[in-house]
Amino acid sequence: MEDFKIKSGLEIHQQLDTGKLFCNCPGYLRKDEPDYEVERQLHAVAGEGGKVDVAAEHEAQKKKRFIYQGYYDNCCLVELDEEPPYDIDEGSLKVALQISLLLNCEIIPYTQIMRKTVIDGSNTSGFQRTVLIAENGYLETSEGKVKIESVCLEEDAARIVDKGKGKTVYRLDRLGIPLVEIATAPDITSSKQAKEVALKIGEILRACKVKRGLGTIRQDVNLSIKKGDDQGERIEIKGVQDPKLIEKTLDNEVERQKKLIAQGKSKEEVRNALEDGSTEFLRPLPGAARMYPETDLPLLHINRGLINNAKKDLPKLSSEKKVELEKQGVKGELVKLLTKEDKLSEFKELVNVCNKPNLVAKILTVWVKDVADNTGKNVKDVENKVSIDVVESILQALDDEKISKSEIQQIMEEIVNGKNVEDALDRERVDNLEEEIRKIIKEKPGLNPNAYMGLVMKKFKGKVDGKKAMETINKLLG
Ligand SMILES: [Zn+2]
Numbered sequence: 001m002e003d004f005k006i007k008s009g010l011e012i013h014q015q016l017d018t019g020k021l022f023c024n025c026p027g028y029l030r031k032d033e034p035d036y037e038v039e040r041q042l043h044a045v046a047g048e049g050g051k052v053d054v055a056a057e058h059e060a061q062k063k064k065r066f067i068y069q070g071y072y073d074n075c076c077l078v079e080l081d082e083e084p085p086y087d088i089d090e091g092s093l094k095v096a097l098q099i100s101l102l103l104n105c106e107i108i109p110y111t112q113i114m115r116k117t118v119i120d121g122s123n124t125s126g127f128q129r130t131v132l133i134a135e136n137g138y139l140e141t142s143e144g145k146v147k148i149e150s151v152c153l154e155e156d157a158a159r160i161v162d163k164g165k166g167k168t169v170y171r172l173d174r175l176g177i178p179l180v181e182i183a184t185a186p187d188i189t190s191s192k193q194a195k196e197v198a199l200k201i202g203e204i205l206r207a208c209k210v211k212r213g214l215g216t217i218r219q220d221v222n223l224s225i226k227k228g229d230d231q232g233e234r235i236e237i238k239g240v241q242d243p244k245l246i247e248k249t250l251d252n253e254v255e256r257q258k259k260l261i262a263q264g265k266s267k268e269e270v271r272n273a274l275e276d277g278s279t280e281f282l283r284p285l286p287g288a289a290r291m292y293p294e295t296d297l298p299l300l301h302i303n304r305g306l307i308n309n310a311k312k313d314l315p316k317l318s319s320e321k322k323v324e325l326e327k328q329g330v331k332g333e334l335v336k337l338l339t340k341e342d343k344l345s346e347f348k349e350l351v352n353v354c355n356k357p358n359l360v361a362k363i364l365t366v367w368v369k370d371v372a373d374n375t376g377k378n379v380k381d382v383e384n385k386v387s388i389d390v391v392e393s394i395l396q397a398l399d400d401e402k403i404s405k406s407e408i409q410q411i412m413e414e415i416v417n418g419k420n421v422e423d424a425l426d427r428e429r430v431d432n433l434e435e436e437i438r439k440i441i442k443e444k445p446g447l448n449p450n451a452y453m454g455l456v457m458k459k460f461k462g463k464v465d466g467k468k469a470m471e472t473i474n475k476l477l478g
Pocket residue numbers: 020023024025074075076077078079176
């Protein structure tokens with residue numbers, strides 16, 4: 001028997017790692033006590049179309065008080081809705097343009113900043129500003145092309161810090177942090193494909209200047225299923241935390257819908273994604289009449305200059321970077337570490353100085369960690385002390401044969417422990433290595449090369465190049 005057909009689309013919200021979108025406040029969250037508190041009450045009002053939104057009504061019925069907490073240095077009058085918004089932040093716009101280009105979208109040259117009605121109190125103004133930046137893009141997946149319907153830039157909402165009876169406390173630090181909103185067309189036909197799309201979009205986002213970590217990305221999935229005349233209503237699932245959970249969440253919802261359809265009980269609604277892949281009812285599906293123009297701001301002109309500036313340093317995806325590194329001869333695990341730890345620009349710079357890609361990769365990734373372990377410092381400290389310039393000096397000394405490869409870790413440790421770079425690179429040398437080794441062999445004849453090597457290293461540790469010592473031993477024994 002034919003199974004139900006899935007029709008699904010994704011909507012992904014990602015915080016950008018830039019300043020706030022419509023004021024000059026920095027975009028970061030805080031843990032300390034707020035500097036001030038204001039109280040507001042929100043009322044559901046009819047939009048310009050004259051209709052009160054269904055979802056707006058649902059919220060207004062609850063008659064809530066809203067408390068807003070703010071800080072002097074990352075919330076201003078714009079967040080409090082006491083001052084009109086400033087022009088859109090160009091840094092945020094640039095990142096949004098880069099994301100749009102990587103999603104193969106067409107940039108919209110003249111675009112209207114809009115207000116989207118928000119009625120849960122999470123925005124002091126009662127609306128969220130949003131602007132359509134690009135449209136008509138696509139992503140390739142193993143199950144075919146998925147169209148990218150739109151890329152929008154919007155402001156994040158204030159965050160809830162406390163929710164009591166009839167009262168909600170919001171913190172304003174998050175309000176105005178730029179979010180990029182990516183919406184795919186409902187082209188996705190399986191839960192596996194939904195996961196693939198989420199992971200691909202995730203890769204693109206991480207290549208750009210976006211925030212990392214829990215709470216900085218949110219994935220919403222919409223879904224309807226159909227078999228012949230049996231059709232389920234449209235369901236929106238909000239807030240799937242991990243792209244890997246999308247497949248399971250969708251599979252569960254499809255099963256739930258099948259049962260509801262059989263009972264004639266499927267109805268459109270918004271559901272909340274839970275950590276175990278199940279969902280719970282959140283609210284009715286909001287109506288469509290929720291947007292109207294932001295009259296405080298002029299039409300946004302995304303000119304050639306802005307687009308070229310975004311193209312000029314368009315980030316590379318980690319999969320592309322990997323291919324490039326492999327071409328340069330970097331081996332397996334080091335490729336992964338360099339891309340994962342975001343050390344590509346350092347790597348490139350250093351390989352230009354010293355054409356030993358695997359050594360450079362090893363210094364930047366594995367050895368930095370080993371040195372941190374051996375010196376009891378953290379990786380950041382090691383990276384600060386053994387900066388790119390320092391690594392460059394080390395590589396230069398290696399090229400000039402002043403030091404040997406086997407000494408590099410030791411040198412890094414000495415620098416981390418406070419020695420200055422010049423002193424650390426000025427290795428004390430045994431004047432006549434061959435003569436010294438000849439003496440050792442004469443004192444204890446009949447040993448094997450490794451045993452002599454042990455004796456040499458014991459006597460001259462840090463003063464001889466291991467490789468050279470071994471060659472000399474072999475030469476003298478040979
Ligand atoms: Zn501000």
